[in-house]
Amino acid sequence: MTATCPPTWDVVPPTLTGGLDDDARTLAGFVAAGEDVLTTLPAKVERDSTQQRLAEDVFTACRAARRAFLALHVESVYDRLTDDRASYPRLPALVAAAAERFPGLVPSADQMTAERQHVQADKEGREIDQGIFCAAVLRSATAGRHLIDTMLMPTSRALRLRDDFQRTGVAELDAVLVERRGHAAELTFRNADCLNAEDVRLIADQETAVDLALLDDQVRVGVLRGGEVGHPRYPGKRVFSAGINLRDLCDGAIPFLEFLMSRELGYINKMYRGLLVDRSAAAWSDRTVAKPWVGAVDSFAIGGGMQLLLVLDRVIAETDAYFSLPAAEEGIVPGAGNLRLARLTGARLARQVVLAGRKISAASAEGRLICDEVVAPSDMRDAIDRAVRELGAPAVAANRRLLTVAEEPLDDFREYLAEFAGSQVVRAYSDDVLTKIGRRWRRPGPSR
Structure with a gap:
């Protein structure tokens, strides 16, 4: 030949x-x-x-x-x-x-x-x-x-579901359950087969759920909590979030636009800055609907789960819970965690968490920089209800809006996301990342 x-x-x-x-x-x-x-x-x-x-x-x-x-x-x-x-x-x-x-x-x-x-x-x-x-x-x-x-605008799916949710107080999405309890909207993650890890379905459902909570005039406070999972190490237990679904990343099922970018620009930014409902208004307070958010951390908040805590107004963790951002160990970037974590922990601890993967116990002194309250599992319900009552006070929404303006000016976020867009997508195709996720998470069988 x-x-x-x-x-x-x-x-x-x-x-x-x-x-x-x-x-x-x-x-x-x-x-x-x-x-x-x-x-x-x-x-x-x-x-x-x-x-x-x-x-x-x-x-x-x-x-x-x-x-x-x-x-x-x-x-x-x-x-x-x-x-x-x-x-x-x-x-x-x-x-x-x-x-x-x-x-x-x-x-x-x-x-x-x-x-x-x-x-x-x-x-x-x-x-x-x-x-x-x-x-x-x-x-x-x-x-x-x-x-x-x-x-920051409402999704078309949320607008379709809005009237029904406001009438019934319940939205049954595939991966998220939304329930109105008093003046709170409780959003429960239901990716039980993977420890409530984030995948494309969960991200889309979570944005819809956040939109519904922000569009409902009866809701004054949002609550995030993980549902019960079926993992043998956590039978019947609630788990907040295991972060990005690395098996899906290995399988090529974590898209850059619909997951990595839409997550940061979509529901997380809506929780932090509010839902854009009037483009013509001059003042940000008139353009958006913003509400305080509570996070209830059962078991752990890993990766993307911990990133969520950085935009919440009250974080309650059970006694044995822990937090971690293992993205650097995995070879990727932890969303906007690099932008926000040091505001809570200081630069030195932030580097230990982001660069070295340090795990933080909620009950430790360092953990109290990330969460506001540590309670026994049996006391979690009462702690959530108490936080909802306190954050539902009339002046809270205005003050949290001004805290957001002071903490993270819009252009700081925009410029960070520009760098994130270029860095994260390259990391997702880097040899070290592909080797790590392939060795641990590749499913048997041919390409999809």
Whole structure:
């Protein structure tokens, strides 16, 4: 058999002129040439080292071209996609529109459909290109603030369910139960088979649940609590949250847009800053509906579970509960934990938790920097009811709003999320992460 020479690509970076339409055509042509090279290669899992290096060269060059294009045109691109900011597409829809309007700027729908057929280690990493786009949008004060506003608006699903919830006081979502008790809305996580770990379903249900609580005039306080789980180590016990579902991450089922970005810009930011209900109002207090939140931590709050505690107004933990942010050990970034944790613990302890994975007992002196009250499991119900009564006082909502303004100005959050968008998605495809999650969490069988 005659050996076949591997394909090559003579990379000449595109020359951008500063005109949006001309530069968009130049970028599209450059990326299309790179994609032509990729089509000559076998699937990633079947490539030899030479073929994989060529693929990486193509992706690297195309990503550099995208960054250069966005550095010149991100605000003009955003305005095109949002009708000069008159429309408000949520982040996944915004990126889908970018794929249609500006070919080559972000992966196409077909390319992302193909990616979803593989476990994380076997993907091309096209979500990195989505991350480049999201980071550029968020770095722009104009576009970034508009996107944050968009993601603070009620979801269409919550608006459909609102009347029924306000009438019955109950919303039975797949992974979250919402119940109105007096003037509190209690949100109970129900991912029992995985210790209430966060997956795409839970994130979507949690945003709907938060919207329902904030839209209901009868609700003055929100409560988060984990439901009972079926794990043999915690039979019949409540568990707050085990954080991101690492098995789903290994399987390629933790999407960048719908999970990693929508979680931070969606329900967590709504809990912290409020639900945007009047875009035309000048004052933030008139534009949003914000309410205080209580967290009841049974067993543990790990990873994303601990991140939630950093935006709550009252945290109650049972005696044996603990907190941890093991993201650095896993190789990823703990959401906005790096932005918020040091405000509660101080910089030194925050570094021990984030960089070294230090576990904090709720009953310890360090734990009392993260939670407000430690109670016996039998006393948790009374402690929740007491917190709801105290936080339901009329002046609480106004004061917590001003605390939020002082603690975390909107532009600080926006700039952090811009860096997060670029860093987290690259980490999710890094060799050390893929090795760790693959070794521990890969399910038997072929790619999905």
